[in-house]
Amino acid sequence: MKYSQATDYALHAMLYLVTAAPDKPVGVQLLAEKLGVSQTYLSKMMTKLVKAGLIQSATGANGGYRLRRKQEDISFLDIIHAIEGTASLFECSMDHGSECLIQQVVMESERQMEQYLGNKKIADVAKLMQAK
Amino acid sequence: MKYSQATDYALHAMLYLVTAAPDKPVGVQLLAEKLGVSQTYLSKMMTKLVKAGLIQSATGANGGYRLRRKQEDISFLDIIHAIEGTASLFECSMDHGSECLIQQVVMESERQMEQYLGNKKIADVAKLMQAK
DNA sequence: CCTGTTATAGACTTTAGGAATCCATAATAA
DNA sequence: TTATTATGGATTCCTAAAGTCTATAACAGG
Numbered sequence: 001m002k003y004s005q006a007t008d009y010a011l012h013a014m015l016y017l018v019t020a021a022p023d024k025p026v027g028v029q030l031l032a033e034k035l036g037v038s039q040t041y042l043s044k045m046m047t048k049l050v051k052a053g054l055i056q057s058a059t060g061a062n063g064g065y066r067l068r069r070k071q072e073d074i075s076f077l078d079i080i081h082a083i084e085g086t087a088s089l090f091e092c093s094m095d096h097g098s099e100c101l102i103q104q105v106v107m108e109s110e111r112q113m114e115q116y117l118g119n120k121k122i123a124d125v126a127k128l129m130q131a132k
Numbered sequence: 133m134k135y136s137q138a139t140d141y142a143l144h145a146m147l148y149l150v151t152a153a154p155d156k157p158v159g160v161q162l163l164a165e166k167l168g169v170s171q172t173y174l175s176k177m178m179t180k181l182v183k184a185g186l187i188q189s190a191t192g193a194n195g196g197y198r199l200r201r202k203q204e205d206i207s208f209l210d211i212i213h214a215i216e217g218t219a220s221l222f223e224c225s226m227d228h229g230s231e232c233l234i235q236q237v238v239m240e241s242e243r244q245m246e247q248y249l250g251n252k253k254i255a256d257v258a259k260l261m262q263a264k
Numbered sequence: 265c266c267t268g269t270t271a272t273a274g275a276c277t278t279t280a281g282g283a284a285t286c287c288a289t290a291a292t293a294a
Numbered sequence: 295t296t297a298t299t300a301t302g303g304a305t306t307c308c309t310a311a312a313g314t315c316t317a318t319a320a321c322a323g324g
Contacts, residue, residue, distance in 0.1 A: 001135050003222045003238070004282065011234045012226060027299065035226070041284055047301060060292030063299045076237055090135045094144060094167065101257045102143045105208055106135070109252070113245035120241070125233045136311065159270065173313055179272065192321030195270045 007083045009037055010045045014079055017055065018071045018126045025064030045083060052082035071126060077117035139215045141169055142177045146211055149187065150203045150258045157196030177215060184214035203258060209249035 013031055020026075020034075028046055032039040046065055049055045056068045067074070089110050092100040145163055152158070152166075160178055164171040178197055181187045188200045199206070221242050224232040 001133055001216055001221060002219075003133055005225060006282080008222070008225055008234075011238075012224075015234065029299085038284070040286075043300065044284095044302095050300090057300060058292080059290075059298080059300050061294060061298045063292075065300090076241070084133055087134075089133060090140070092144075093137060093140055101260055102140075102147065105252050105257060106143075106249070109208070109245045109248040112248045113241045116241040116244045117238075120237050125237060128233055138311080161270085170313070172315075175271070176273095176313095182271090189271060190321080191269080191271050191319075193269050193323065195321075197271090 001089070003080070004084065006045050007080055009035055009042060010049060010079055010083045011076070013042065013046065014049070014054070014074065014122055015125060015129075017065060017067055018122055019129055022067075022071075025058055025062070025066045027064040031065070048082050049079070052078065054078055054082060071123040072121050074122045075118045076120045076122070077114055079122070080117060133221070135212070136216065138177050139212055141167055141174060142181060142211055142215045143208070145174065145178065146181070146186070146206065146254055147257060147261075149197060149199055150254055151261055154199075154203075157190055157194065157198045159196035163197070180214050181211070184210065186210055186214060203255040204253050206254045207250045208252045208254070209246055211254070212249060 012035055016031060016034055017026055028039050028043045031046075032042045035042065046055070046057070050057050050065070053068055054074055055065045057063070057065050088107055090103060090106040092103040094100065144167055148163060148166055149158060160171050160175045163178075164174045167174065178187070178189070182189050182197070185200055186206055187197045189195070189197050220239055222235060222238040224235040226232065
């Protein structure tokens, strides 16, 4: 079980949008260069972030991506869900009704993780970076 | 990102060992029948549990698997780690030194989840089942 | 010391999803 | 109208999960 690399890229892309260019839109070209990924591949993830309502895009000259919400209102969980989807990490495949105690335990542990990720905002990390 | 189905099987197999046969060893044949999996496939997971020190195996007639520790000392995390391995869920692929703030956040969230899973013992669930 | 029973190991196949590329198309600012 | 930028679909490559098959090792019981 691992987070996809796409999530890694998306998190770093969001952090870049916040720290390096809070005002002007950033194109996928520059972004891809900074992260060391191909443009076409990265654009897939950016599109997901757009559809999730985290950023907004503009085509045409001087277009690119910009935050849609305030950076204090974008959590790690938001980004991760946008890329990985919101399905549960664990689904029991047995047929013992819908009441699997094992599943309940694992899902509760997942909730613990998500609670932390939901409280951690992209702004928190941005501040730490600028403090250096 | 998902838990493998093997983890699902292993968790259920362990729960069966505890609830249905705390005394006598259980063979993979019976176990596989109860879970609805093939013997050879399930045996792979049982072997991992053996190597992790959670259960012990005995060959020959009347052999099978038995707990090695007390059921109060076997956590969900023990079982999951035995099957999935202990590698981190997230590894930053960028080259910005070993100090990736994003990675630190995600790893801390993982710790939250693991703490819950480490405190949840197989005995806890076994008790709930018997209460019904 | 056999014989049946059981676990372990390795090789192998199939399938699904991640990772990435390429190209065509839509939108829009200058 | 043109250059610029995002979006979308099709396609390829590769790895890991999921599962099967078969051979081998270990051992209890007669």
